Amino acid sequence: MALKLKSAKKLFIFLGKSVLALVETVVFAIIPKPRKNVAGEIVLITGAGSGLGRLLALKFAQLGSVLVLWDINQENNEETCKMAGEAGATRVYAYTCDCSRKEEVYRVANQVKKEVGDVSILINNAGIVTGRNFMDCPDELIEKSLDVNFKAHIWTYKAFLPAMIANDHGHLVCISSSAGLIGINGLADYCASKFAANGFAESIFLESFAKGQKGIKTTIVCPFFIKTGMFDGCTTGCPSLLPILEPEYAVRKIVDAILQENLYLYMPKFIYLMVFLKSFLPLKLGLLLGEYLGAFNLMDGFTGARKKN
Template identity: 35%
Template sequence: MTEHEMDKVNSENQPPVNRGYGYETIQLILDIIIVHLHFWYYIFEHIYQLFLKKEEKDVRGEIVLITGAAHGIGKDTALEYASKGATIVCWDINERGNIETVKEIKAMGGKAFAYVCNITKREEILQVAEKVKKEVGFVSILVNNAGIMPCHPLLDHNENEIRMMYDINVLAHFWMIQAFVPEMIEKKHGHIIALSSCAGLFGLKNLVPYCGTKFAVKGVMSSFYEELRTIGLHEHIKLTTIYPYMVDTGLCKKPHFRFKFMKLISPQEVAKTIVSAQRRGIMEMSIPQHYLYLEKFTNFLPRKASEAVNDFLNSGVDSDL
């Protein structure tokens, strides 16, 4: 055995160095200092960025897939993306409405494709996804928009209604992500947009299951971002969660509000905000924008204080039964 080999054996047989509590204490102090520096740096960076207008990325040449594209927010989002030069893939169970969206896009000189898909069925999602990849190409922007919104008291909901709401509003997000994100990871390029709701920020009567689904979407996007961040992919695959107030699409049948400024929002306004938020790389956006900040502020308030504000504003939906 050579001298070098003997030194190696001896070093391997040595017990691990015990650095002691003093070293650990110093390391902890350094970590606390570093996290404080990072914390305040990112706070001031965020405040600074609030006053900056982020540049909107070009989406020409991108393939955008939108669920629920036959009407409402989905249709207007498809039209908005098409006007920016993107290729649109329209998914909906409503074949007639879906084809009509594609016709409107083509009439304006855009490029679009229609696919019928029942997004409550995981296997069907995976099958249609493969078809899209072969016939259209790599889907780089995914808009999980489809949703349903029955409005009545929890005890008046039946089992099928609640299960269907979770299948469409929540579970479909998982299946769509599993269908399209692997290719985004492979290419290190992609953006996922999820439609939550202001009902995913605040609890509302007559919308208990619906609020549950939209709170769930918020949680899915937040935790999925954390997964991407820990493997270093969050800079390549972006996530955006949108929280619209009540939108004039027909889903919200009996809205009520005390003040006129809290009126229904047009799907066109929501679509423009969705596309702009995605192009600027914004992770969360409520419509109107101040609702997201209001939610964060009310989290610091005592429960009864926030209830007093809710009673004063007196907005929501009445039962559709």
């Protein structure tokens, strides 16, 4: 009897918290959350040498953050560093780092700790795409996709999370993809790496929550494809519902999600519906929906850059 009462109590507590969470979601859908101040925060961005990483750096420069820029391309990264200074950053540091190599991540991370300080906002943005059918993709490229798009997140968390835990202050940002939520034709290795990154980020969030580390926030970003050059040549069968996103729009939404400490950000909003439908539609109907929207054939005509780190 006591066991049943205990179970019933847990159920009512769960239902009560669920209702409160739902009410909070509805309220903040109408009234935007207050934004936190990131002036003076040390923000590390991987893949900062171009595309989304560069635009994020410029945005945080305008917000008064201390910037730590990582990229495998030294020249591009130093260009971002210069642009961030011109955008208003008072302190900005550029480091050449191959995020696919654990030893290099740890080595450069130690440099950052000594020369800049404890990173308080970590944005894992670096990524690569092969754009090949699974059986046509060489093993080394598959391994590279997993190393950059997923494993790099593990090594950067290992390097910078301890200080966040010690300070009970920090923000972990996973720039993932809608390809980490729904499988896409021609992107098997990319989808695998992004699904893994999503699961990893969610697990670390739950681990922190369970330990009562309320000062450590997480934001998981799953956008549809963005016009950064990484997916040049990709098309969408339904641009009104699944448009290829403009970089400036994507960066604005990402920064807003970070400042409002939102756990998830899917872009465009139709992705929320697709994930919901995927959870209960029969597989065949889900595939028909994807075929209708062109969501499973995006790589047809792919001609763009296959690497971004």
